[in-house]
Amino acid sequence: MSIEDPYELLSKWFEAKEYLVVGKSVTRSDSIEKAIGKARFLEDYYEPGRMLFVKQLLSTEPHAIIESIDYSDALKLTNIVGVFTAKNIPGINNVGYALPDQPLLAEGKVRYHGEPIALIASWDIDDAFKALEMIRVKYKRLTPIYDPLEAMERKDILIHDEQGSNIAFTTKVRKGDIERGFSESSTIVKNTYKTHHQEHAYLETEAALAIPDIQGRINIISCAQYPHLAQRIVSKVLGIPASNIRIITPYIGGAFGGKDDEGPLVAAKAALVAYLTGKPAFLIYSREESIRIHPKREATIIEYTSGVDDNGYLKAIKVKIIHDTGAYTNRGPYILWRATMHSSGPYYVPNAWVDGYCVYTNKVPQGSFRGFGNPSIQFAVESQMDELAKKLGIDPIELRLKNLLRPGMDTITGQKLDHSVGVADLVDKLARKMEWSKVRRELEDWNKRSNRYKRGLGIGVAWHGISTSRGVPDWSNAYIKIERDGSVNVYTGIVEIGQGTPTTSYRQIVAEALGAPLEYINVVFGTTDAPDTGATHASRGTSIGAIGVLVAAAKIRERLNRLASDILKTNPENIVIRNGRVFDKISNREIRWEELIQEAYNRGVEVSATGYFYLPKGKFDDKIGQGFAYPAYSFVAVAVLVEIDTWTGKVRVLKAWPGLAAGKIINPTQVEGQIEGAIAQGIGYVLYEKLEFGSKGEILNADLTDYVIPTIQDVTLDVEKPVYVEDKYKYGPFGAKGVGEMAFIPLPAAIANAVSHALNKRVTTLPLTPENVLKLIGGL
Amino acid sequence: MKVRFILNNREVEVDVDPREILLDTLRYRFGLKSVKRGCERGECGTCTVLINDKPVYSCMVLTVQVEGQRITTVEGLVNDDLFKKIIVSFAEKGAIQCGFCTPGFILTAYALYRIKDKPSIEDILKALEGNLCRCTGYKKIVDALTSIRS
Numbered sequence A: 001m002s003i004e005d006p007y008e009l010l011s012k013w014f015e016a017k018e019y020l021v022v023g024k025s026v027t028r029s030d031s032i033e034k035a036i037g038k039a040r041f042l043e044d045y046y047e048p049g050r051m052l053f054v055k056q057l058l059s060t061e062p063h064a065i066i067e068s069i070d071y072s073d074a075l076k077l078t079n080i081v082g083v084f085t086a087k088n089i090p091g092i093n094n095v096g097y098a099l100p101d102q103p104l105l106a107e108g109k110v111r112y113h114g115e116p117i118a119l120i121a122s123w124d125i126d127d128a129f130k131a132l133e134m135i136r137v138k139y140k141r142l143t144p145i146y147d148p149l150e151a152m153e154r155k156d157i158l159i160h161d162e163q164g165s166n167i168a169f170t171t172k173v174r175k176g177d178i179e180r181g182f183s184e185s186s187t188i189v190k191n192t193y194k195t196h197h198q199e200h201a202y203l204e205t206e207a208a209l210a211i212p213d214i215q216g217r218i219n220i221i222s223c224a225q226y227p228h229l230a231q232r233i234v235s236k237v238l239g240i241p242a243s244n245i246r247i248i249t250p251y252i253g254g255a256f257g258g259k260d261d262e263g264p265l266v267a268a269k270a271a272l273v274a275y276l277t278g279k280p281a282f283l284i285y286s287r288e289e290s291i292r293i294h295p296k297r298e299a300t301i302i303e304y305t306s307g308v309d310d311n312g313y314l315k316a317i318k319v320k321i322i323h324d325t326g327a328y329t330n331r332g333p334y335i336l337w338r339a340t341m342h343s344s345g346p347y348y349v350p351n352a353w354v355d356g357y358c359v360y361t362n363k364v365p366q367g368s369f370r371g372f373g374n375p376s377i378q379f380a381v382e383s384q385m386d387e388l389a390k391k392l393g394i395d396p397i398e399l400r401l402k403n404l405l406r407p408g409m410d411t412i413t414g415q416k417l418d419h420s421v422g423v424a425d426l427v428d429k430l431a432r433k434m435e436w437s438k439v440r441r442e443l444e445d446w447n448k449r450s451n452r453y454k455r456g457l458g459i460g461v462a463w464h465g466i467s468t469s470r471g472v473p474d475w476s477n478a479y480i481k482i483e484r485d486g487s488v489n490v491y492t493g494i495v496e497i498g499q500g501t502p503t504t505s506y507r508q509i510v511a512e513a514l515g516a517p518l519e520y521i522n523v524v525f526g527t528t529d530a531p532d533t534g535a536t537h538a539s540r541g542t543s544i545g546a547i548g549v550l551v552a553a554a555k556i557r558e559r560l561n562r563l564a565s566d567i568l569k570t571n572p573e574n575i576v577i578r579n580g581r582v583f584d585k586i587s588n589r590e591i592r593w594e595e596l597i598q599e600a601y602n603r604g605v606e607v608s609a610t611g612y613f614y615l616p617k618g619k620f621d622d623k624i625g626q627g628f629a630y631p632a633y634s635f636v637a638v639a640v641l642v643e644i645d646t647w648t649g650k651v652r653v654l655k656a657w658p659g660l661a662a663g664k665i666i667n668p669t670q671v672e673g674q675i676e677g678a679i680a681q682g683i684g685y686v687l688y689e690k691l692e693f694g695s696k697g698e699i700l701n702a703d704l705t706d707y708v709i710p711t712i713q714d715v716t717l718d719v720e721k722p723v724y725v726e727d728k729y730k731y732g733p734f735g736a737k738g739v740g741e742m743a744f745i746p747l748p749a750a751i752a753n754a755v756s757h758a759l760n761k762r763v764t765t766l767p768l769t770p771e772n773v774l775k776l777i778g779g780l
Numbered sequence B: 001m002k003v004r005f006i007l008n009n010r011e012v013e014v015d016v017d018p019r020e021i022l023l024d025t026l027r028y029r030f031g032l033k034s035v036k037r038g039c040e041r042g043e044c045g046t047c048t049v050l051i052n053d054k055p056v057y058s059c060m061v062l063t064v065q066v067e068g069q070r071i072t073t074v075e076g077l078v079n080d081d082l083f084k085k086i087i088v089s090f091a092e093k094g095a096i097q098c099g100f101c102t103p104g105f106i107l108t109a110y111a112l113y114r115i116k117d118k119p120s121i122e123d124i125l126k127a128l129e130g131n132l133c134r135c136t137g138y139k140k141i142v143d144a145l146t147s148i149r150s
Ligand code: FES
Pocket: B036, B037, B038, B039, B040, B041, B042, B043, B044, B045, B046, B047, B048, B057, B058, B059, B060
């Protein structure tokens, strides 16, 4: 028998000393198709007139009882096939992910301005718009609440009556004894931090096309980041078995978490129309609808107290985290959990007391966005670290190096980190490479000479747990089959949202493990035809998603080694398969890959396999917030240099120095792409992007003119090559951990610290728009 | 209304509603899927096409306005040497992630390089400031373009 045990296979490949394609900047397989317009995105499947066009009716009230919906006039238009509301849902309308509080289509009540109420199905686009104008909704207004602090106090106005409170969910961590910790502290810093929403602004808005087929199944071309979740949600809404629902995913024009929340709901709405009418149904969000409807990055209020002793060691933290979750919790509890678990930053803290509150308001819901609750808390943590360093009179890097987690230490949830903890090395290496102290000193001199412009250097260091929080089950899987001609198909549920996982790292991993030429590997991504792979979120596409890919490929490789050893009359250990050459390293006898596969078919050796792997996790006790939080952490540090025009309040990031301790780097160019993209998105978040809410809680800037995302002129192009510490994680594929979200997480902290350094004033509130910066300076 | 124009070097004629935007005409009537819909308000640049060799947002143009004009999309440039040089450089430098913005960037860059074979960084930034990208952070796009300056 060949080895089939996933642990054995993973550890065998973990030990690899040299690599053929892993670790190389292999070019993506989708680049040219995308450049010449051949790559298919969602709308490319829509054919006007031959499919129903679906338009959504959205609430124009923030908090109201729906008394009636009258669409009788709309139905008189020739091209209108139907108008559908919650009443028409054959299955279950409730689609809440974390708590059962969210309807697909508003039922009885609306809770935010922009909430979907009805779906109009029309053969013609113009008629769909006409129908929209003809539907009359009668509302009975209720008092709205927009401020989370007020919502926490009010019992007389409940956004969800059934909850009995506007506090939807709470979290906590209790470690050690904070009173003792603070009494041992000689320096204590206390601040309240505020962060704002962020709109994803992926350039492709949400869409789905649902096509009923002859076997009574529904095929959905979807933009969801987790096809199997979309399948589950559709199954629930329609009340039909999941096996009757097939999800496929084309290329997706950016997602960043937003299509993890909204994607399954878009699929369910299109599927509902297709199911009720028997016709293919296409739903696309306009830019305005996209901004009004889908959940946003968390807006937070964080009260943070930290204490250090004379030697600069952290002794205690006390933290209160409030998340404005908007009208629905969506993934709010998970986001709050992540913020809570990470609330110490990547530091050793012996005593911690943390409380988290996820609070309803009548605004757009909070949701998943690159970093998932972590950028806001790291902003607080890292601002505290700089303030502590300042009070102690020591360099911010020095204070961090004293306190950073090292292998063998435990986190604030009491989880011992036994390996893959490269953060201290990382910070040390980055600070040396960029000559941190020298640059800081030079800037301080520069500032003495410069009146109008001030410059500052700041760093953000952060950690990010891989996989789901608190020991919640997570797994990986994939299905691989080698065709008779030697070409290889890999089936995965992981989607291609621009990150390049299926189009680079999966091909590399399979080519490495099988020894087949890279160009023979084809990855079929984003489909429920693959086994449930989990979502493309939480930086898990390569870190977790690829475990299954590696295990499946490694299983087949073991079988091929045996087969080749039979053919070449040697031991399996002597077999080398690389880039399509199969040879015995002793005798140098050789056959070609194609011949080997042909022989496998002839001799009855199976060349297909699944790669199921259930991630080993520990227990977590919710009551005290102690226990196993994550299987491993990725670590990141980014330093930025900023320049502030003190007359206008405008901040520019002039340069960034990123560093990552994310285990084995599978494809450096793709990793750089994630880092550079995250830095630009972080610059946008901190300096330019801000949702404006009107008196009805409506988003006033639901377009890309007034919601400003950075152009090529607004970012820094001076991003240094990343510093890597390859602190490999034993269950990661070749030791890889997650990358996608990382560089975003410390960015708000890094920029805020740099601005604080330049102005010698503590930034506690984001964004750093010119107006807010002038206020900070005292000029407004 | 009948409109005649040159599309990717071919003379074409369509009968359109006077309110129809060029973006819809190109996507729905000619199946040119490289022309992307990102905002429909002239904010993002994903719908960029060349009209008489100049980059224009096709969502801001009515089809009836292009009577007699020359329209180019990436589909019409696949055999063009300069275009090939640009796309290969984009691919090799990792300037393409989700790719939704890519055809728009490439057309804008192509238009620039047609008139200047050694554009300065400022020229490049100026030319591309009307094209948004949410994935790459723009650095690799600029790298791809500076590396082909001859
Ligand atoms: S779709 Fe035309 S500029 Fe955005």
